[in-house]
Amino acid sequence: MNRIATALAFAGALTGAVVTASLAQAGTLDDVKTRGVLKCGVSQGLAGFSAKDDKGQWTGFDVDLCRAVAAAIFDDASKVEYVPLSADARFPALQKGDVDLLSRNSTWTLSREAGLKLMFAGVSYYDGQGFLVPVSKNVVGALELGKSKICTQSGTTSALNVQDYFRQNKMDLELIELPTVAEVVKAYADGKCDVLTTDVSQLYALRLLLPKPADHIVLPDVISKEPLGPVVRQGDDAWLNLVKWSLFALVNAEELGISTATLDQALKSEKPDVKRFVGTDGTYGEQLGVTKDWAVRIVKNVGNYGEIFERNVGAQSKLGIPRGINQLWSAGGIQYAPPLR
Numbered sequence: 001m002n003r004i005a006t007a008l009a010f011a012g013a014l015t016g017a018v019v020t021a022s023l024a025q026a027g028t029l030d031d032v033k034t035r036g037v038l039k040c041g042v043s044q045g046l047a048g049f050s051a052k053d054d055k056g057q058w059t060g061f062d063v064d065l066c067r068a069v070a071a072a073i074f075d076d077a078s079k080v081e082y083v084p085l086s087a088d089a090r091f092p093a094l095q096k097g098d099v100d101l102l103s104r105n106s107t108w109t110l111s112r113e114a115g116l117k118l119m120f121a122g123v124s125y126y127d128g129q130g131f132l133v134p135v136s137k138n139v140v141g142a143l144e145l146g147k148s149k150i151c152t153q154s155g156t157t158s159a160l161n162v163q164d165y166f167r168q169n170k171m172d173l174e175l176i177e178l179p180t181v182a183e184v185v186k187a188y189a190d191g192k193c194d195v196l197t198t199d200v201s202q203l204y205a206l207r208l209l210l211p212k213p214a215d216h217i218v219l220p221d222v223i224s225k226e227p228l229g230p231v232v233r234q235g236d237d238a239w240l241n242l243v244k245w246s247l248f249a250l251v252n253a254e255e256l257g258i259s260t261a262t263l264d265q266a267l268k269s270e271k272p273d274v275k276r277f278v279g280t281d282g283t284y285g286e287q288l289g290v291t292k293d294w295a296v297r298i299v300k301n302v303g304n305y306g307e308i309f310e311r312n313v314g315a316q317s318k319l320g321i322p323r324g325i326n327q328l329w330s331a332g333g334i335q336y337a338p339p340l341r
């Protein structure tokens, strides 16, 4: 009898522990609303993605993701506290609860979800890993990089992929992993390494930091898939949904032709899918724990996916990245969001 009582008490305690653990993780949206500000983890300074402008304001593609979520909650994209994080620091910071959301060129991988107990909310930017080399080296392809000294940031998929690539192609590699992006760029600029490797989008951004950007080229080879996107902790599905659907709202807005310029027209539209988007039909915002006009708030404050892309990194921006596979699926790319209904 005693044994049964002990077993029951033990089981009760265990259930209690499990309930407490999941409760401790839930409620991020309520926490953010109560705090009045979204804590968003970004990179430490990567032009076009997340960097401070001359006025000390954070701007960029990843920053706009944070702003979109803040807009959905507060109708005010400025309600974000930015937490700059190195590659090594980003996931522990999210796990500990130092940030509510990580929007920092992070690649969606199995181990980051199943191992680190995180969840990717979607793919905001389809990228791949490439190489930056000085024009003076006369290299035209990655297979000529054998015996090179290659710099990259520690704690990244870049460090892992480049080792795979060199091993697979039976090339010798001297890999120099440095903890911050500033150190990586400095080592490359000082000639301590012959090659800089990371996601191609970042190579365009980092090249701008070099004394003579035009003296360096991004090789045409892309050696990996790097689907980049916003990340949250596991165990809070409501929060994951809000982040995920904020990203989908950006993409769906572009597909529906809803932009900062056409938003007023969209609010008067009789088209069923536009009415659902702007909240003149349905209770979609309420289902997400925000207001009916949540998606309008996003577009009004931040623009649609295409506007964000072009403004920060697109062909006419300083980075000059062609839209490529990040074009909408309906325009020949692979950006595709499930329907808002």
Ligand SMILES: N[C@@H](CCC(=O)N[C@@H](CS)C(=O)NCC(=O)O)C(=O)O
Pocket: 042, 043, 044, 045, 046, 085, 086, 087, 105, 106, 107, 152, 153, 155, 156, 157, 158, 180, 181, 184, 198, 199, 202, 226, 228
């Ligand atoms: N997408 C890759 C690489 C991400 C990454 O951190 N890349 C470096 C490139 S040097 C970076 O963006 N650093 C910016 C920073 O640390 O602020 C990953 O998720 O591991």
